[in-house]
Amino acid sequence: MARPKRSQDQDDININLTPLIDCVFLLLVFFMVTTVFKEPFRLRVLLPEASRAGVVEEKKLVLTIDADGRMDVNGKLVTMEGLETTLEEEKERTRSLTLIIRTDKRTKHGFVLDAMEIAKRMGVKKIVLATEKKEG
Numbered sequence: 001m002a003r004p005k006r007s008q009d010q011d012d013i014n015i016n017l018t019p020l021i022d023c024v025f026l027l028l029v030f031f032m033v034t035t036v037f038k039e040p041f042r043l044r045v046l047l048p049e050a051s052r053a054g055v056v057e058e059k060k061l062v063l064t065i066d067a068d069g070r071m072d073v074n075g076k077l078v079t080m081e082g083l084e085t086t087l088e089e090e091k092e093r094t095r096s097l098t099l100i101i102r103t104d105k106r107t108k109h110g111f112v113l114d115a116m117e118i119a120k121r122m123g124v125k126k127i128v129l130a131t132e133k134k135e136g
Contacts (some may be wrong), residue, residue, distance in 0.1 A: 045104035049112055050131035060094035061124075063087070068105035071115070080114060088124050097125040 045066050063083075064072050071078050074094070079087045091097070100121045103112055116127055 011131060043100055045107070047130055047132045047135040048105050051134045060096040061087075061090055061098060062100045062102060064102040064121070065104070065107050065111050065115065067104040069108065069111045071111075080111075083115060084118050084122060087119060087124075091122060091124065097123070098126045098128060100126045100130055101124070102130040 027031075045064060052132065060074075062074055069079070069080075070081060073083070074084060074090050075085045076090075087099075101115065119127055
């Protein structure tokens with residue numbers, strides 16, 4: 001039995017996917033390099049709401065206190081005893097005289113007042129309490 005003769009055109013039909021794969025990898029690398037990875041705050045807190053909440057432009061020196069009294073300064077976990085030295089180091093590093101305090105709704109006032117007292121002693125000029133804007 002004789003084989004049917006194939007034309008030369010049928011043998012040359014190949015799709016080269018190498019350039020397409022290269023382009024996809026280049027796009028992947030481009031988006032990975034240009035994406036900003038922002039580290040979220042370590043402690044999760046539910047901010048209290050306020051009807052006249054404003055936006056603070058300078059967000060460099062942030063103290064977060066959760067409901068159990070655990071604290072972090074700019075993402076570094078600290079204790080009340082170590083707050084003074086860590087706050088001083090972060091104040092020098094950021095050159096900021098404004099402290100933003102993020103507290104949970106259930107945080108005891110004693111933790112906040114102690115932290116504010118330490119901040120004032122360290123030379124912080126302005127203390128801002130973070131809140132969320134009320135809906136409605």
